[in-house]
Amino acid sequence: MLPPILQNLRIPVVAxxxxxxxxxxxxxxxxxxGIVGSFPALNAREKDGDPIQLEAWLTRxxxxxxRHNQSNPDHPAAPFAVNQIVHRSNARLERDIEICHRYKVPIWITSLGARTEVNAAAHDCGGIALHDIINNVFAKKAVEKGADGLIAVAAGAGGHAGPLxxxxxxxxxxxWFDGPLLLSGAIATGGAVLAAQAMGADxxxxxxxxxATTEAHAPQEYKQMIVQSGAMDIVTSSLFTGVSGNYLAPSIRNAGMDPANLETADASSMNFGGDSKPKAWSTIWGSGQGIGAVKDVVPAATRIDQLAAEYAAAKDRLAHL
Incomplete structure (x- = not known):
């Protein structure tokens, strides 16, 4: 059974x-x-001497x-989540854990390593901890270290995707696991959301x-490339972060490289002390394989309306098989 904080979403989706x-x-x-929104803590950056951006974001x-919940008691907002990169190179981790604990972040998402102290901090402020994994071995380690739920990052997912x-x-x-399970990997339609549930994900x-939404903090060229691309435009490479990830081939070509002949890098090159990739790769854009379903740039609410309509239609379709 899902914990209360993940129940009563408009559709079973975490962004x-x-x-x-x-x-x-x-x-x-x-x-x-009506869906869980999330952001990486490391996206909130400030220059030395400036107010801490993560605090400003959480306050806002x-x-x-x-305010939304007070004005819409019958349709309250879904909870939000903050992603913590727990890799040893993340020099901000302890500071960001303290801030998220102080602001009582309701959902904590951890990546690139399972850490008991992060899960403990989430629990201490009344939150839950979800850990993303790419295989069953990592899944068991995450639960052993106190994660409440798992995010199965499968083949076709954007960013640091798994191979399975x-x-x-x-x-x-x-x-072996009957707790909260989320599935990531080329899910871009309401029908795919229902399929994830059919195979056992929550x-x-x-x-x-x-x-490709108006609220996304992405260059317009990136948004349009999502709209114009499909599954065949996605390239898997470890070159840019040291971990295998999925990227838009047109952005790689625009950077003067051949997507079909990329060098490899190993995990020792990962560094989350500042930017998570060198400035040389700043216009190499990540994406999952499901983007063929994305036809235009729209407000996030419109995209969620579409997902909800597709999800309901898929349920109706199956009921009449």
């Missing part, structure tokens, strides 16, 4: 936290439209969602379709 792209505008729009999100079929990954996890974890 994934996207590097650079996810910020307060997008998160607030997603939550008001909490205040705007509270969603069918295989969900099947193996569900053999919720879908959707990122790339929200790049």
């Amino acid at each position: 994934s936290p996207m590097f650079i792209v996810s910020g307060p505008d997008l998160v607030i729009a997603q939550c008001k439209a 999100i909490n205040e705007e969602l509270d 079929s969603p069918f295989a990954l969900v099947q193996e996890i569900r053999e 919720l879908a974890y959707i990122g790339s379709p929200f790049i």
